[in-house]
Structure formats: C-alpha cells, structure tokens
Amino acid sequence: xxxxxxxxxxxxxxxxxxxxxWSIDQRDAVFDLGGKVGTITxxxxxxxxxxxxxxxxxxxxxxxxxxxETLEARAALAGGxxxxxxxxxxxxxxxxxxxxxxxxxxxxxxxKLPQAVAGGAEALxxxxxxxxxxxxxxxxxxxxxxxxxxxxRWDAVVVPAIRDWSLASRLEAAG
Amino acid sequence: MGILSGALTARRFKVVGxxxxxxxxxxxxxxxxxxxxxxxxxxxxxxxxxxxxxxxLLDASFDDLNRWLYxxxxxxxxxxxxxxxxxxxxxxxxxxxxxxxxxxKGVERCPNAVKTEIKxxxxxxxxxxxxxKVRVTELCWNMRDQWLVLHSLSExxxxxxxxxxxxxxxxxxxxxxPLDWMSDEATVEGLLGTMPAxxxxxx
Numbered sequence: 211x212x213x214x215x216x217x218x219x220x221x222x223x224x225x226x227x228x229x230x231x232w233s234i235d236q237r238d239a240v241f242d243l244g245g246k247v248g249t250i251t252x253x254x255x256x257x258x259x260x261x262x263x264x265x266x267x268x269x270x271x272x273x274x275x276x277x278x279e280t281l282e283a284r285a286a287l288a289g290g291x292x293x294x295x296x297x298x299x300x301x302x303x304x305x306x307x308x309x310x311x312x313x314x315x316x317x318x319x320x321x322k323l324p325q326a327v328a329g330g331a332e333a334l335x336x337x338x339x340x341x342x343x344x345x346x347x348x349x350x351x352x353x354x355x356x357x358x359x360x361x362x363r364w365d366a367v368v369v370p371a372i373r374d375w376s377l378a379s380r381l382e383a384a385g
Numbered sequence: 386m387g388i389l390s391g392a393l394t395a396r397r398f399k400v401v402g403x404x405x406x407x408x409x410x411x412x413x414x415x416x417x418x419x420x421x422x423x424x425x426x427x428x429x430x431x432x433x434x435x436x437x438x439x440x441x442l443l444d445a446s447f448d449d450l451n452r453w454l455y456x457x458x459x460x461x462x463x464x465x466x467x468x469x470x471x472x473x474x475x476x477x478x479x480x481x482x483x484x485x486x487x488x489x490k491g492v493e494r495c496p497n498a499v500k501t502e503i504k505x506x507x508x509x510x511x512x513x514x515x516x517x518k519v520r521v522t523e524l525c526w527n528m529r530d531q532w533l534v535l536h537s538l539s540e541x542x543x544x545x546x547x548x549x550x551x552x553x554x555x556x557x558x559x560x561x562x563p564l565d566w567m568s569d570e571a572t573v574e575g576l577l578g579t580m581p582a583x584x585x586x587x588x
Contacts, residue, residue, distance in 0.1 A: 215399075215560035216564060216577075217563065217564075218576065219577065219579065221579070221580075222579055223563075225581070225584065228584060287584075292584075312538065315560065315563065317395070317538050318394065318395045318397075319394045320394060321394070323393060331455040334389060334458060335455070335458075337388065337393065338525065338527070341393060341534065345397075348566075352563055356572050356575070356576055357572075359575075359579065360576070360579075365582070369582050369583065372584055373584060376584070
C-alpha cells in the first residue's frame with residue numbers, strides 16, 4: 211500500500227511509540243486487537259530511547275526494569291524529546307516475546323523469541339513463524355494507532371489525555 | 386546470534402521481480418556463480434564479497450539444495466572480507482624507511498616517488514601476512530510470499546546485499562514499509578499528510 215519502501219514520517223513513528231506507551235498504562239497492558247491477533251499483553255521493558263524532534267540521533271536512553279516508570283523518562287518527554295526506540299515485552303497465549311522497535315521503519319531488533327526447536331530446518335520454520343507473529347501484532351497495533359491518529363478523537367481526546375498523563379505521571383514520579 | 390538462533394534483528398524487504406519456473410536449479414547455479422571465492426594469492430586491499438552457507442562461512446557451495454533451501458525459505462549469507470592495516474604503524478614504518486633511504490643516499494629529503502614506492506612495498510608485504518576481517522550477514526528469503534529478512538540494520542550492509550542480490554537473481558529488494566500494514570490508500574495518505582501533534586504540555 212505504500213510508495214516503495216517509504217518509512218513512516220519520523221514524527222508519526224514517535225507518536226506511535228508514545229501512544230503505545232500511554233496505551234499500555236491506560237489499558238493495564240491488555241490490548242484486544244480483534245481479528246487474527248486477538249488479545250495480547252504488552253509492556254515496556256528494559257529500554258526507551260529518545261531523540262530531539264528535529265534530529266535523528268538518540269540523545270537519551272533509559273534502561274533497566276520498567277524504564278517507562280522512571281522520572282528520567284518523564285523528564286525526557288517534558289523536555290520535548292520524542293521516543294525513537296521502544297523495547298517491549300509481549301505475551302500472546304502462552305508465548306512470551308521481547309523485542310525492540312527502532313526508528314521510523316519500525317525495524318525489529320534484538321527479538322527474543324519463544325523458540326521451541328533448536329537446530330536444523332525445523333528451527334528455521336519455528337523462528338520465521340514467530341517472527342511473523344511479532345510482525346502481525348505490531349501491524350495490528352499500528353493499524354489501531356492509525357485509526358485513532360486519523361480520527362477526530364486524536365486532537366480532541368487523545369492528545370490532551372497524553373499530555374495530562376505525561377504531566378501527572380511526572381509529578382507522581384517526582385513524589 | 387542469527388536467523389537460526391539467539392536474538393533476532395531483522396530488516397525486511399519486498400522481493401520484486403519474476404521468479405523463474407525452474408527456480409531451484411536456476412538459483413542454485415546463480416548462487417554458485419556469485420558465491421564467495423577466496424582470492425588468488427594477491428595482497429589487494431579491496432573488499433571481497435560473496436554468498437556462503439549459514440552453517441559455515443567457509444562453505445560456499447550451493448550444489449546441495451538441502452543445505453540452503455527449506456521450502457519456501459532460502460537461507461544463506463553474504464560474507465565480506467576486508468584487510469585493514471594499522472594506519473599509524475604503517476605511517477611510522479614508512480617514515481623510518483624513508484629516513485634510512487636518505488641516510489644511505491646521503492640526501493636530506495626523500496622524493497615523493499620513492500616514498501610512494503616504499504609505502505606500496507610495505508603495504509604489499511603486510512597485506513600478504515594479514516588475515517582479513519570477516520563479516521557475515523545472514524538472510525532468509527521467503528520465496529513463496531516474496532519477502533526477505535536481513536539479519537542486520539546496517540544501511541551499508543543492506544546496500545551491498547541489495548546490489549549483490551540483484552546481480553545474482555535479477556530481482557530487486559525494496560525496503561519494506563510499515564505503511565504496507567495499512568489496509569487502504571486513504572490511511573496511507575492520511576498518515577503521510579499528518580503534522581506533528583503537540584504531545585507535550587505548553588510551557
């Protein structure tokens with residue numbers, strides 16, 4: 211559907227990552243994506259990277275357990291930085307995945323897959339199946355974001371809610 | 386760490402072009418033609434690249450389909466060898482040799498032509514006894530659905546793979562886009578037309 215190879219606009223990718231982060235908080239980590247995907251559990255894990263809106267270089271990285279809950283992450287947002295990379299943990303049925311989405315192409319990095327088979331052709335089939343599963347879920351999340359991003363709700367409800375959430379959680383984190 | 390085990394890093398491409406009917410035999414031959422070849426005993430600095438098996442980077446034979454073709458997937462890797470000399474050590478050695486040459490000839494300055502000759506001789510000697518840096522990047526091609534994942538996010542590696550893939554198979558690798566997930570043109574156009582939202586509170 212896209213002109214050949216065109217990535218998302220950088221600000222759209224960053225808004226998608228922030229929307230995911232906010233949605234995880236709002237939905238208690240549970241996403242009902244319907245269709246082929248069904249219900250998944252999702253949370254931010256181990257790494258959040260930020261950049262300045264007009265640059266591509268990463269300027270702040272939060273690591274460790276639940277970096278999304280740190281004061282530094284909220285401060286980065288408050289300082290006008292935007293999310294560039296987001297490491298997520300996903301549970302779908304009884305399978306657990308951890309992976310990083312990077313940049314405007316939503317490249318998949320350092321994906322830990324619940325591989326059941328080691329070695330040989332079966333391992334390849336297993337890994338490609340699991341890779342496709344991650345792609346299916348990320349695609350469904352992006353579709354849901356796109357619906358919201360292009361709806362009237364975005365400016366009227368979502369953006370103010372994310373602003374309030376960002377401010378409130380920063381105040382909360384600051385104690 | 387790669388496509389078969391460990392953490393997976395994947396850049397996805399669409400494969401564009403027509404796949405021949407007898408693709409197994411055709412691609413076996415083409416992979417063999419563009420496989421990695423050890424250079425003849427030359428000291429050159431140029432990078433050498435070619436396809437190898439993922440099982441072992443020394444295995445560049447694709448004769449046995451069972452070693453790389455797992456219907457619908459083809460699994461192989463691009464090997465890139467490059468010899469690198471320590472620049473500071475080379476420069477210092479050349480200067481020493483030039484000084485020695487000047488002393489032998491009883492002159493103060495070493496002409497550029499001589500300096501170049503000395504440098505080339507030392508580079509040649511060193512390159513003969515230097516092992517290359519070897520980089521191997523795995524890729525998995527779904528031949529049924531015509532997509533490919535590259536186990537690297539490096540732009541330079543992606544460019545080399547795309548070029549060699551085209552040389553080998555006559556097919557184009559087009560970066561896959563997240564917009565391909567969108568089910569209709571209006572959504573794609575909508576996302577491409579958005580302005581940044583004011584996500585931070587006004588200061």
